Amino acid sequence: xxxxxxxxxxxxxxxxxxxxxxxxxxxxxxxxxxxxxxxxxxxxxxxxxxxxxxxxxxxxxxxxxxxxxxxxxxxxxxxxxxxxxxxxxxxxxxxxxxxxxxxxxxxxxxxxxxxxxxxxxxxxxxxxxxxxxxxxxxxxxxxxxxxxxxxxxxxxxxxxxxxxxxxxxx
Ligand SMILES: [Zn+2]
Numbered sequence: 228x229x230x231x232x233x234x235x236x237x238x239x240x241x242x243x244x245x246x247x248x249x250x251x252x253x254x255x256x257x258x259x260x261x262x263x264x265x266x267x268x269x270x271x272x273x274x275x276x277x278x279x280x281x282x283x284x285x286x287x288x289x290x291x292x293x294x295x296x297x298x299x300x301x302x303x304x305x306x307x308x309x310x311x312x313x314x315x316x317x318x319x320x321x322x323x324x325x326x327x328x329x330x331x332x333x334x335x336x337x338x339x340x341x342x343x344x345x346x347x348x349x350x351x352x353x354x355x356x357x358x359x360x361x362x363x364x365x366x367x368x369x370x371x372x373x374x375x376x377x378x379x380x381x382x383x384x385x386x387x388x389x390x391x392x393x394x395x396x397x
Pocket of ligand 1: 288290319320321322324
């Protein structure tokens with residue numbers, strides 16, 4: 228647990244820390260409100276209840292996880308002004324953490340309900356659920372691409388209209 232706590236702490240620190248472009252700091256970032264030692268103690272006491280070798284359930288899907296593969300989630304995402312404090316942290320599995328991303332807790336619940344409904348629908352199975360999860364994760368790139376193309380097309384239309392107006396001889 229010692230190593231895992233250290234890695235999670237470093238990753239968290241990097242995520243909220245200062246941003247640089249080249250040599251110059253573009254954003255001073257924020258300090259974590261606890262030390263590495265405090266974080267490890269919190270994991271030991273609050274997550275593993277004093278037994279670092281025991282398996283614990285993921286707080287979202289109840290899958291068994293342990294000190295080797297535990298992920299720490301900001302319940303209210305940092306990107307949504309969630310607190311950096313220990314009381315905004317939960318232990319979960321990697322899949323739940325990646326799927327949740329920057330979703331608000333209600334949006335994450337709805338996403339999981341949706342996947343669960345699909346997985347339990349007649350004719351669908353666990354594979355469909357996994358596939359859907361992957362598509363949701365990667366598909367957003369496709370949606371963004373479509374939106375960008377539509378925006379560019381509108382811009383071209385507007386420019387053409389402006390040009391046509393300039394060329395009108397009155
Ligand atoms: Zn999970």
